[in-house]
Amino acid sequence: MLERLENAPSLRSGPDANGHFGVFGGRYVAETLMPLILELEREYRAAQADPAFAAELDDLLKHYVGRPSPLYFAEMLTKKLGGAKVYLKRDELNHTGAHKINNCIGQILLARRMHKTRIIAETGAGQHGVATATVAARFGLPCVIYMGARDIARQAPNVFRMKLLGAEVVPVTSGSQTLKDAMNEALRDWVTNVHDTFYIIGTAAGPHPYPELVRDFQSVIGTEAKAQLLEAEGRLPDVAVAAVGGGSNAIGLFHPFLDDCVELVGIEAAGHGLKSGEHAASLTGGRPGVLHGNKTFLLQNEDGQITDAHSISAGLDYPGIGPEHAWLHSIGRVRYESITDDEALAAFRMLAEVEGIIPALEPAHALAYVAKRAPQMAADAILLMNLCGRGDKDIFTVADALGVKL
């Protein structure tokens, strides 16, 4: 089914010169920001051609982030599920506890190249905010993090972490008070302080070239996993799975496998269930439109107004998705499924009990899919999952959902 035609064009060559993946992507921003994102693109091309940039990035990823992250054969989980061999890419072991830092390191090096002196970012679960605050501290730049007031309430540990790292955390009280609104507010800051400010976008979305450069910085996940699995098993996985909110960890895992005979599955958050209307599954339940600088699938009403997403996971609680995912969905290369809050909670507990690993609620969605899929696969099949974040930040949310008072 997944065999590629000889000489088929690579699926890894996008976006085109204008930042489009098929009809998705693009640069839908205010004119004030256009010169800056064109300059960012020029600077990114220069950095890509500069061996010193790659050398510094690699050095920081190795010694500061702790890469390569291990590829772990989850033997106990495999036994429990009774099917395919399950491998976990342990990106939760990175410095700051998630994959977000991979991208932040890359972007802050770009900020320094562009002589920007102030860093801003949006955050949902707080993982990207923590990672941004971390690199801002490391590079000695002041940092402002925009975070929805509702997310601040459910991610208190990460808010405190960001403050310890010297960042200013600005609560956003507009709209649904979650990631979408934090991104609006960060864009408003950026357009106002365009002369000195670098916006470190946390997911593979936003105006071109962000989806491309975030993907490139996150592709270290899939590139490592591919080499590690070849070493461990002598072959590629049959299926690779990752959770999708904006989609940065998923595109980072998938992109190196796009031209290979590997089934790729992205897991969206189904919240209370797709039929409830309270979910964050923009591919499964949305339509193409334009928000936050790019054309992609969005949760919206018939009048083009953006509707609120819902997920127990703050990191997946976003009504859009990166444009490359929208394209991969439209051409059928990646299959997107969805997992409810309750299923993710069950998977969260299972991994803690079976493997002694507390996952973040985001990859718990991918894990819930693995729990359904692995038993349907042969014992010699290989299922690879990106464990993109650890669950320390989520213990209050989970305790609350389980009716436990801490």
Add this chain to the structure above:
Amino acid sequence: MSSEAATQGAISDRLARRFEAVAGRAALVTFVCGGDPTPDITPSILHGLVRGGADIIEIGMPFTDPMADGPAIQAGNIRALGAGISLRRLLAIVAEFRGIDAETPLILMGYVNPILAFGVDAFAAAAKAAGLDGVIIVDLPPEEADEVRPALSAEGLHLVRLATPTTDAARLPAVLQGASGFLYYVAVAGITGQNSAEATDIADAVARLQAATALPVAVGFGVKTPEQAAAIARHADAVVVGSAIVQLVGEAHARLSNDIGGEVERFVGTLAEAVRSARVKEVA
């Protein structure tokens, strides 16, 4: 090319007639959020703008995520959406206004997603039928404009372009390519209703833009008072006031005013007086 030239020639010229009619002074362009505070009150506000002396009206197309707007217009969007405005209903309001006022140019201003959801061709046809003159789409830079512009120009509707303090000489030709109606100069890098630019900076920018285009140059963002409007009116072809009016609408609504249209008319009257006398005073 010839069909393009033909449609350009047929483009709605209410705007051109209005700029001709006010020659010798700057035009006053006023912005309100469509449907704010309620769709039923919007027509009386639009007529209040005209009675107060607005030469051109921009009507905001409400959007849930107005990324380029400050608190005043964000609040206006929320009020309007909460009161049930939709793009379809807004076009009905435009048609109703056009039935009473055949000459005041009306421009819709907003974000691209509601237009895409409506369908670009269907929107252009409905906008033309309603009597609209053009569109300003904040998040549609020239790089993405081909998605919308052909449909608009086929219906004779202007797609007004924006230039900003970050639009340098190298980029300006791309902005002007395909610009029509007027050129909207965003006077400050930022969101609506916040900081105000220095008058000398504006004068320099307007001179630079006027040298590059035959289109009238309108200046907006951060223009809140009659004094600020007058200062800009000495140089620009038009002055845009938005957030200050939307703020007034919000305050009047919160006070349960039963004459929001009248309050808007009186405030716009002070702006119109300042704009109309700006160059006279300078000469005197």
